[in-house]
Amino acid sequence: MTDHKMTDLTKGYPAKDYKVIGKPVPLIDSRAKVTGQALYTDDIRLHNPLIIKILRAPCPSANILSVDISAALALSGVKGVLTGADFKNNFGVLSISKDEPAIARDMVRYMGEPVAAVAAENAEIAAHALRLIKVDYEITEGVFNSKEALKPTDHPLHPELNKKNNLHKEILQEFGDLDQGFSDADVVIKKRFRFASINHGFTEPHATQVQIDNKGNITVYSATQVPHYLHMALAEVLEIPEHNIRVIKPHLGGGFGGKSDPFPHEMIAAKFALDLGRNVKIKFDREEVFFSHHGRHQTDLTMKLGYSRKKGITAIDLDTLIDGGAYGSFGIVTTYYNGVLLQGPYKLPNFRFHVQRLYTNKPMCGAMRGHGGVNPRFASEVLLDMACAELDIDPAESRLNMIHKENTLTTNEFRVTSVGLHNGLTEAIKRTKWKEKHGKLPFGTGIGVACGFFISGSALPIHWNKLPASTVRMTIDYDGGVTVYSGAADIGQGSDTMLAQMAAEVLGQPLENIKIISADTRTTPVDLGSYSSRVTFMAGNASRNAAIRMRRILIEAACDLLEMIPPEYDRPDAPDNFFRQGGRKPDFEQGFLGANPDYADGFIIEDGLIRSEKHNASVTYLDAVTKALEFGGILQTSGTYRAPKLGGKFKGAGAGLSPSYSFTAFIVEVTVDPETGFIKVDKATCAHDCGFPLNPLAVRGQIEGCIHMGLGQALMEEMIYDSGATQNPSFLDYKIPSAFEQPEVDIVPAYSDDSEGPFGAKEAGEGILAPVIPAIANAVYDAIGIRLTQLPMRPDRVLSALAKEREKNQEAGT
Amino acid sequence: MKLLNLTINGRKHTKAVSPSMTLLDFLREELNLTGTKNGCDKGACGCCSVMIDDKPMLSCLLPALEAEGAAITTIEGIAKGNALHPVQEAMIEMGAIQCGFCTPAMVINGVHMLAKNNNPDDDEVKECISATVCRCTGYNSIEKALHLAASKMRRAAHDGS
Amino acid sequence: MTAPKKDFDFARPKTIEQLYNLVQECQHEGRQFIFSAGGTDIMPNLKSEILSPDIVISLTGLRALNNIEKQGDHIIIGALTSLSELCSNNNIQKYLPALARAAHKVASPQIRNRATIGGNIMVENRCSYINQSPINRESHSPCFKIGGDVCHLVKSAKRGDDILCQARFVSDTAPLLLLQNSTVNIIGPAGSKEIKLADLYLNDGIESKSLMHGEIITHIKVEITENSLSHYEKLTIRNALDFPSLGVAALRRGNGDISVALTGLNTRPGVFHAKLENHETSDDMIVDICRKANDFTVTYQQDFFPRGYRKNMISVFIRRAINKILEGAKS
Numbered sequence A: 001m002t003d004h005k006m007t008d009l010t011k012g013y014p015a016k017d018y019k020v021i022g023k024p025v026p027l028i029d030s031r032a033k034v035t036g037q038a039l040y041t042d043d044i045r046l047h048n049p050l051i052i053k054i055l056r057a058p059c060p061s062a063n064i065l066s067v068d069i070s071a072a073l074a075l076s077g078v079k080g081v082l083t084g085a086d087f088k089n090n091f092g093v094l095s096i097s098k099d100e101p102a103i104a105r106d107m108v109r110y111m112g113e114p115v116a117a118v119a120a121e122n123a124e125i126a127a128h129a130l131r132l133i134k135v136d137y138e139i140t141e142g143v144f145n146s147k148e149a150l151k152p153t154d155h156p157l158h159p160e161l162n163k164k165n166n167l168h169k170e171i172l173q174e175f176g177d178l179d180q181g182f183s184d185a186d187v188v189i190k191k192r193f194r195f196a197s198i199n200h201g202f203t204e205p206h207a208t209q210v211q212i213d214n215k216g217n218i219t220v221y222s223a224t225q226v227p228h229y230l231h232m233a234l235a236e237v238l239e240i241p242e243h244n245i246r247v248i249k250p251h252l253g254g255g256f257g258g259k260s261d262p263f264p265h266e267m268i269a270a271k272f273a274l275d276l277g278r279n280v281k282i283k284f285d286r287e288e289v290f291f292s293h294h295g296r297h298q299t300d301l302t303m304k305l306g307y308s309r310k311k312g313i314t315a316i317d318l319d320t321l322i323d324g325g326a327y328g329s330f331g332i333v334t335t336y337y338n339g340v341l342l343q344g345p346y347k348l349p350n351f352r353f354h355v356q357r358l359y360t361n362k363p364m365c366g367a368m369r370g371h372g373g374v375n376p377r378f379a380s381e382v383l384l385d386m387a388c389a390e391l392d393i394d395p396a397e398s399r400l401n402m403i404h405k406e407n408t409l410t411t412n413e414f415r416v417t418s419v420g421l422h423n424g425l426t427e428a429i430k431r432t433k434w435k436e437k438h439g440k441l442p443f444g445t446g447i448g449v450a451c452g453f454f455i456s457g458s459a460l461p462i463h464w465n466k467l468p469a470s471t472v473r474m475t476i477d478y479d480g481g482v483t484v485y486s487g488a489a490d491i492g493q494g495s496d497t498m499l500a501q502m503a504a505e506v507l508g509q510p511l512e513n514i515k516i517i518s519a520d521t522r523t524t525p526v527d528l529g530s531y532s533s534r535v536t537f538m539a540g541n542a543s544r545n546a547a548i549r550m551r552r553i554l555i556e557a558a559c560d561l562l563e564m565i566p567p568e569y570d571r572p573d574a575p576d577n578f579f580r581q582g583g584r585k586p587d588f589e590q591g592f593l594g595a596n597p598d599y600a601d602g603f604i605i606e607d608g609l610i611r612s613e614k615h616n617a618s619v620t621y622l623d624a625v626t627k628a629l630e631f632g633g634i635l636q637t638s639g640t641y642r643a644p645k646l647g648g649k650f651k652g653a654g655a656g657l658s659p660s661y662s663f664t665a666f667i668v669e670v671t672v673d674p675e676t677g678f679i680k681v682d683k684a685t686c687a688h689d690c691g692f693p694l695n696p697l698a699v700r701g702q703i704e705g706c707i708h709m710g711l712g713q714a715l716m717e718e719m720i721y722d723s724g725a726t727q728n729p730s731f732l733d734y735k736i737p738s739a740f741e742q743p744e745v746d747i748v749p750a751y752s753d754d755s756e757g758p759f760g761a762k763e764a765g766e767g768i769l770a771p772v773i774p775a776i777a778n779a780v781y782d783a784i785g786i787r788l789t790q791l792p793m794r795p796d797r798v799l800s801a802l803a804k805e806r807e808k809n810q811e812a813g814t
Numbered sequence B: 001m002k003l004l005n006l007t008i009n010g011r012k013h014t015k016a017v018s019p020s021m022t023l024l025d026f027l028r029e030e031l032n033l034t035g036t037k038n039g040c041d042k043g044a045c046g047c048c049s050v051m052i053d054d055k056p057m058l059s060c061l062l063p064a065l066e067a068e069g070a071a072i073t074t075i076e077g078i079a080k081g082n083a084l085h086p087v088q089e090a091m092i093e094m095g096a097i098q099c100g101f102c103t104p105a106m107v108i109n110g111v112h113m114l115a116k117n118n119n120p121d122d123d124e125v126k127e128c129i130s131a132t133v134c135r136c137t138g139y140n141s142i143e144k145a146l147h148l149a150a151s152k153m154r155r156a157a158h159d160g161s
Numbered sequence C: 001m002t003a004p005k006k007d008f009d010f011a012r013p014k015t016i017e018q019l020y021n022l023v024q025e026c027q028h029e030g031r032q033f034i035f036s037a038g039g040t041d042i043m044p045n046l047k048s049e050i051l052s053p054d055i056v057i058s059l060t061g062l063r064a065l066n067n068i069e070k071q072g073d074h075i076i077i078g079a080l081t082s083l084s085e086l087c088s089n090n091n092i093q094k095y096l097p098a099l100a101r102a103a104h105k106v107a108s109p110q111i112r113n114r115a116t117i118g119g120n121i122m123v124e125n126r127c128s129y130i131n132q133s134p135i136n137r138e139s140h141s142p143c144f145k146i147g148g149d150v151c152h153l154v155k156s157a158k159r160g161d162d163i164l165c166q167a168r169f170v171s172d173t174a175p176l177l178l179l180q181n182s183t184v185n186i187i188g189p190a191g192s193k194e195i196k197l198a199d200l201y202l203n204d205g206i207e208s209k210s211l212m213h214g215e216i217i218t219h220i221k222v223e224i225t226e227n228s229l230s231h232y233e234k235l236t237i238r239n240a241l242d243f244p245s246l247g248v249a250a251l252r253r254g255n256g257d258i259s260v261a262l263t264g265l266n267t268r269p270g271v272f273h274a275k276l277e278n279h280e281t282s283d284d285m286i287v288d289i290c291r292k293a294n295d296f297t298v299t300y301q302q303d304f305f306p307r308g309y310r311k312n313m314i315s316v317f318i319r320r321a322i323n324k325i326l327e328g329a330k331s
């Protein structure tokens, strides 16, 4: 029987008498979900909606000569047909690459691209109507891989860019002295690595419903991670004022980055609703999800790494081609992240990266869990392992010695604040009996290590402005109930629960007293969305700050009732960064840790009472609320988060800047069958430094989920294309690992307390993923002595590598 | 259109349906029982699992008319009023629910397994959920939840006897 | 929302008589019909428009065909027995444990609760081109299997070839049933008959079964081989859901002879024998069978695993299956 006990992830932390924070709390919407009551987008029932279906291009590259919709329009029950001509403005999540039309206009750029859409009284009619649309395609020669896309051409995918090739973005950055770095090294290794594109595989297919009122206002219910960006894109594409649009994200069945762009079907649905004055509904088939993709970029990279016994890694030189597919999506950010995220978790004094993102005639790639950092991380962690093997150094020890110290600047001027990796990895080494195993296990079994590093939210918004990155509104009603309004999108990761925890802790309320209203652009203040692991850090801080303000109001009201002089809060109206350290400014230089509000005012809210410790007097919480309400009739505060000024002064310095970074170490144990090439991951031990774990249960869930996804990318997942045509757009053919493949997981605490994170917390959703994969590869090397440089590490690749290795050894032997 | 008679969560229904409508669409679109999810519509994600005459099956692979005369239990029929089934309780307790899209199917399959055998080993638990995709949890917490539910049920059975 | 693209009618006759009245009616009216048992194979094919009948005739109303019985030295399995019933049936576990194992390896628990043994031995051959979304198929010209004039897998194939279509045979249960000298009972408009299971399978991916349109399988009669041992091994990347990239059933008779049957590689299952008297050691027998299997098999790239890998795995899996049996024989 499995052991149900869980490691206490808060072990090692200074005792804190939090009531809600740091406790394992099931997500607050669990009950709705476990009974089937939670409504996801497609579960909502609008009055008499039209059903939308999209006609998708059956070819990856073509000119559209004509689209004849007359027969479809004439079909009884069809209410409208849209084509590319109906949309003037393109869109894109990044303001610097708005290159995607809602419906292809003159050109098809990937197979499965929308070329027309139908709205009809029911699904059968809509499907029938699609068959009646005649599209005249002139098939053109497509570009299907990055290398080809680099070649000059007179017919690029995006003629509007006025370029003579298909290069979307190129970045070359160099820090330190690369030559010096390599000459300092005891060993220099260079290798080429290849990575298949992979899909998010979220379980809920894309869906959108639009409700229209009789004044032309639309409410867009959509399965999106970014209601705010969707809101902006809709206004731009539809050319209507933003206030006519309300975007609501219902329960969301997984995102992982795959729902973090505005999508064509969202534009199409909204346009139909506006044009036809009817509610509308669209839901994707699974194959449409795969055709739309937006997954992790297919990558072809060459990395050179220098390593010195004394200094650790001395230099990395990275040259990468990433295959972006047809449109921009988050691609420019991906391009940067491929390079800059190598700045941790170790010191990296000399560093160059050259990344090129190409347009090809394939479904676009974009953000996916571990955005941009996953593939280069695989390369650097495998090369590091090779260097250690060559110099006969323990790869785990070696890593321990190179980890960033707390409160340092990286070579490209990232500000690293808290680092809990050292103690975490040390503990993992102990717990796994690494020293007794590594290099000592019998042939076929192995153990490997790898580490990772990730941002806790991008410090810069993707549309530059001076507004806070996240704002939370908080109210308390006559009945004492607290409501938190946040634009943050709970995508299953549990952000609503986290926001509630913040409020509950500061206001001394049980979690049940906190209600969350989130991700509704009409009622909730702006949050930029659930991407780049920003929500806990940013929305979390905003919620906490709103609660601190609220608490002050309640304490003052209590004092009024108790006829006491209220505490003198230093600056009650100070901007939110004032609250960061319970009154003290975060002082990175001085290495100040412990971002917890000190309740130095001498009051405690608990059990429905507000108590003055000093005077041993109390009033009920409800009386204080009533008193506070006397003044304005409503009780409301706001809290914000904005990242401090960070980063260097060079071009591109903003990429990868984050107020804080998470760190992860994995030790993975595998069994490899040398006859079949099957790799079985037996156990994964994870030390993830997410600062103070606000909700150990949620952190554990994120870790186990990342292991699952990493395992998939490592061993079996891959988007298969044949001349641009997606070959495996189904859950049968796209191989997502089952429960049988998931290893046993052990989680060891990795203590840190972030000076700026809410209650010391950092991200726990994405950074965990990247090191899973190289840890497996390094364990495979330990097991059978081969280095795999291509993902997925399919059994046939294992066997080929083994055969080559044998050949080599034989040659060496003769 | 053809007439369909069946019992769902203890309630009898008679409804005219299109012969090519799947049971999944019937539940979701005709009866508004949206707890059963459509993740792939082709038998490969498990999200549409419902119990038909006490056995979990995929409602997306079944013409609704195939369920003529059958007794069906969907996720909406698992809890007894406010009292959750031990599997549901354990799923919550173990943090086995993230986005929740797979959850109804996990519950259906878990409830069935434990009804047959309240002392499953690790492999039986894995087997039970092996064909239901969960992209969020990595399955570990779901397995733990099913083991926990099993022990709750064993205890209840022991106390009851 | 994705009901099968073409609407179909549905009927569930309760008796064989009703069934054949309906079949005759359809033939008379020129309505295309297909049979459905568990429907787990045909439903995805209906949805992706590989099949587009006017009516689906369900066999699940024929309750009499859902039973397992031991009759002398045979086990009679009703064609409508679900795979999960098969797995848990006492007689099967006792006399045909490898069949239970093979059935257990099909698809998923939920599917096995529905899927039938008749449907499994009749499961449609698969090909990476045809078992695709309609958009994908639209991007190529239609292939032979859907009435077109090319094969996208074997570009050189042309009408008039012996084998037109290479869509591969994927049933997990057929190999073992073949080794057990099974026969199938068939009824059709013209009456009933019994044929060898081996004769059910033809060489071509399109006409892959010898049943006449309108005939149904009522029972499978499986020989209980005294003192025999058998085993089934399946190659898939995941331990759930996947069709066999390669499946090997092995049987050792009381007299020491060994037979092996393969699935997942070719348009039809392959069966190979090695007689004890012709070989010095059991290893020789294995080598002999592997050689035969390798000769027979033409595997095309139409699977998660590359063709070469699957080819290499044939011997590995045959050896594993036989060794498993030999271990069992020792103990």
Ligand SMILES: Cc1cc2nc3c(=O)[nH]c(=O)nc-3n(C[C@H](O)[C@H](O)[C@H](O)COP(=O)(O)OP(=O)(O)OC[C@H]3O[C@@H](n4cnc5c(N)ncnc54)[C@H](O)[C@@H]3O)c2cc1C
Pocket (backbone or CB within 6 Å): A732, B042, B043, B044, C034, C035, C036, C037, C038, C039, C040, C041, C042, C043, C044, C059, C079, C080, C083, C105, C106, C107, C108, C111, C114, C115, C116, C117, C118, C119, C120, C121, C122, C123, C124, C170, C171, C172, C173, C211, C215, C216, C217, C218, C241, C242, C243, C244
């Ligand atoms: C996700 C998924 C995974 C799968 N994995 C596997 C796998 O690993 N291995 C495997 O073998 N299969 C697999 N299948 C296919 C299928 O589920 C099984 O083969 C199943 O056993 C088919 O049985 P059924 O009763 O559902 O067949 P049906 O779909 O009802 O019928 C299949 C075919 O057999 C014919 N037929 C059925 N019964 C009779 C009868 N009594 N007489 C004459 N003809 C009949 C039908 O007309 C039809 O042509 C999978 C399917 C899915 C959706």
Ligand code: SF4
Pocket (backbone or CB within 6 Å): C127, C128, C129, C130, C143, C144, C145, C146, C150, C151, C152, C153, C154, C164, C165, C166, C167, C205
């Ligand atoms: S093998 Fe058969 S199904 Fe596949 S492409 Fe050729 S003809 Fe079509």
Ligand code: FES
Pocket (backbone or CB within 6 Å): B037, B038, B039, B040, B041, B042, B043, B044, B045, B046, B047, B048, B049, B058, B059, B060, B061
């Ligand atoms: S929706 Fe039925 S299995 Fe995926």
Ligand code: FES
Pocket (backbone or CB within 6 Å): A203, A253, A254, A492, B096, B097, B098, B099, B100, B101, B102, B103, B133, B134, B135, B136, B137
């Ligand atoms: S909880 Fe999201 S798919 Fe399982």
